[in-house]
Amino acid sequence: ELKVEQNPLFLSMQEGKNYTIYCNYSTTSDRLYWYRQDPGKSLESLFVLLSNGAVKQEGRLMASLDTKARLSTLHITAAVHDLSATYFCAGGNNAGNMLTFGGGTRLMVKP
């Protein structure tokens, strides 16, 4: 059974700073997803990472995947207030039926 753990669970950072959110998963999963959720809203797809060494970037966010270490990272560069949200990583199971989500990282970017 795939298990996904994120850390940190809460992150308060100043605007302009860099930080990384970590996502570890327990068994083989050949794809890793990152989502963003604003309070009271649905999930917005950010990245889909499909292979070892995959790196994707969108604006101030960059995601990477290391399947050997079973680790994905979401790096935030020069944070701005608009990035305040909860970020979830999720692994796809090999049967393709479901996503298994981490507990989420609540990010607060302070001016």
Next chain:
Amino acid sequence: NAGVMQNPRHLVRRRGQEARLRCSPMKGHSHVYWYRQLPEEGLKFMVYLQKENIIDESGMPKERFSAEFPKEGPSILRIQQVVRGDSAAYFCASSPLGLATQETQYFGPGTRLLVL
């Protein structure tokens, strides 16, 4: 192209009542997934359906919960005899071909169920 639609967005029920949550997938999507999110937690998979078929219901509680995706109309998640512990946000997601093809899932706005 409208996104995934869910209704109602908010639903209040008293203990013992029934709750019916509806989900219309994105146009062209034939795979529907239901997830439950408890406060301050991540989403937990409940059930995966294709038209007229339940493919995987390993995340569904054994009692009181059922789901369907008929040939015509939206997918329905039904909770009978609701209890306070059922209070949560229920999200529906859809994809065109299923996760096995490495497609992402597109999420609806959710239904927030409150059981009094």
